[in-house]
Amino acid sequence: MPRPAFTLPDVTCPFPSTFADRPHPQSEEVEREVLELLRDSGMPDTLRGTLAGIRLGEFTGRLHPAASRPGLRLIMLNNALSCLHEDWIAEQDEGGRLRSAAAMTAAYRRALAVFDGSRPGPHDLPLARATGLVAQALHDLGRPQHTRRYRTTLREYWHAHLWEVDLQRQHAIPSLAEYRQLRPHVLGIRALSELLPLAGGTPVPAHLLDHPVVQALARLIVNHHVLVNDLFSLAKELHGERPVNIVLVLCAEQGLTLQEGVDATARAIEGELAAYLRLRAALPRLGLQHPALLRHLTDLERLAADAIAWHAAAPRYRVPPAAPCVAPSGGAER
Numbered sequence: 331m332p333r334p335a336f337t338l339p340d341v342t343c344p345f346p347s348t349f350a351d352r353p354h355p356q357s358e359e360v361e362r363e364v365l366e367l368l369r370d371s372g373m374p375d376t377l378r379g380t381l382a383g384i385r386l387g388e389f390t391g392r393l394h395p396a397a398s399r400p401g402l403r404l405i406m407l408n409n410a411l412s413c414l415h416e417d418w419i420a421e422q423d424e425g426g427r428l429r430s431a432a433a434m435t436a437a438y439r440r441a442l443a444v445f446d447g448s449r450p451g452p453h454d455l456p457l458a459r460a461t462g463l464v465a466q467a468l469h470d471l472g473r474p475q476h477t478r479r480y481r482t483t484l485r486e487y488w489h490a491h492l493w494e495v496d497l498q499r500q501h502a503i504p505s506l507a508e509y510r511q512l513r514p515h516v517l518g519i520r521a522l523s524e525l526l527p528l529a530g531g532t533p534v535p536a537h538l539l540d541h542p543v544v545q546a547l548a549r550l551i552v553n554h555h556v557l558v559n560d561l562f563s564l565a566k567e568l569h570g571e572r573p574v575n576i577v578l579v580l581c582a583e584q585g586l587t588l589q590e591g592v593d594a595t596a597r598a599i600e601g602e603l604a605a606y607l608r609l610r611a612a613l614p615r616l617g618l619q620h621p622a623l624l625r626h627l628t629d630l631e632r633l634a635a636d637a638i639a640w641h642a643a644a645p646r647y648r649v650p651p652a653a654p655c656v657a658p659s660g661g662a663e664r
Contacts, residue, residue, distance in 0.1 A: 336565075336588045336589045336592050337589065338562070339593060339596045341638050343603065343634060343638055344603060346632065347635035347636050348632060348636065349392045349640060350392075350639065351392070351395065353392040353395060354391030354392075354395050354396075356391075357387045357391025357392075358388075358391075360387065360391075360399060361386055361387025361390075361406060364386070364387075365378070365386075367463055368410055368460065368463070371459045371460065371463060372456060372459060373456050373459075374414075374456055376417060377410070377413065377414055377417065380416075380417055381409075383645050384644050384646050385643075385645070386406055386409060386410065389640060390405055392636070394530075397529035397530060398530075398531055401525070401528055401531070403467060404464070404467040404471065404528065404529060405525055407460070407463050407464045407467050408522060411457075411460045411463075412518045412521075414457060414460050415488070415491075418457055419495055428498060431496065434492055434495065440455070442461070442481070445461050445462070445464070446481075450462050465477075468480060468528070471528050473528055473533055476524060476528050476533060479539070480524040483523075483524050487520065489515075490512050490515035493512050493516075494512075494574055497572075497574050498574060503578060503579055504579060505579075506580065509579045513576070514549070517552070517556050517559055519552050519556075520548075520552055523630060526629045526633070530625070532622045532625050532626060534622045534623050535622070535623075538620055538623045539623075543613070543616060543618060546609060547606060547630075550602050550605055550606040551630045551631070551633075551634050554602045554634050555634065556576070557576060557595055557602065558599060558637050558641060560577060561592065561595055561596065561599075561641075562641035563575070565647075566647055566648070576598075577595050610627065
């Protein structure tokens with residue numbers, strides 16, 4: 331059955347974007363290195379196609395043009411891990427059923443054990459082996475504080491998917507309050523944010539990252555990413571069987587049309603950024619002007635601006651072509 335059409339509004343951002351500029355000079359070399367690592371670790375053949383859908387080398391280089399070579403490699407491995415995980419949880423059995431919560435939980439437990447140093451074996455899932463590659467890259471950078479923080483966000487990222495997959499199994503739409511609480515964990519931007527100080531060579535002291543004002547700023551940026559992602563992925567998700575998206579949540583809870591839900595999401599993006607700017611302006615008055623922290627926030631801001639260009643350019647978010655019509659006697663393909 332055809333889905334109603336909608337028009338995406340212009341999504342603007344007050345921060346400068348460098349996505350269209352020259353990418354990282356080593357992005358092609360690092361991509362080849364990462365793809366070789368993944369292949370040698372027994373990753374499924376389908377992963378290469380998924381990584382092509384986000385243009386792993388080129389686009390990661392554009393998003394992180396100032397990263398060190400080890401930092402760029404780390405981020406590419408993290409992005410590959412996220413793609414691998416998303417493909418894995420989307421797999422269905424012969425009856426069209428998604429993975430059980432017990433199977434997902436067991437896989438996450440084993441992957442975290444590998445992250446913590448357990449040696450992956452031949453019977454481990456690709457998820458565990460890919461997690462080991464990320465852990466090794468983090469270990470090589472020698473920043474245990476940031477490694478611990480990344481592990482925490484990775485665990486939360488995975489476990490939040492138990493909620494999302496349960497919604498998909500039930501064909502359910504959550505409340506807006508529930509969605510706003512849990513969806514930020516599902517996107518994976520929190521784990522990526524923990525890698526930025528490592529990739530750029532500016533580790534931020536833990537007491538500053540844990541400051542409630544800094545945490546609030548980080549949450550606002552994450553909310554921006556969630557809303558942007560939901561807008562740009564909506565057309566593609568509507569072609570699937572189990573979409574989970576803020577636009578559909580708003581439509582269900584507030585009785586909106588699809589276009590009204592899209593427009594409300596765009597306004598919410600503006601609201602998150604306006605709140606961020608107000609709180610950011612208070613940092614000098616609060617004594618939060620540490621150079622590493624300010625650079626980290628600038629990195630987060632640029633990534634938020636780049637995310638808009640990234641979503642618009644990534645093949646992953648292009649709408650699949652419409653199914654061809656057949657003769658009336660045969661009906662129309664879904």
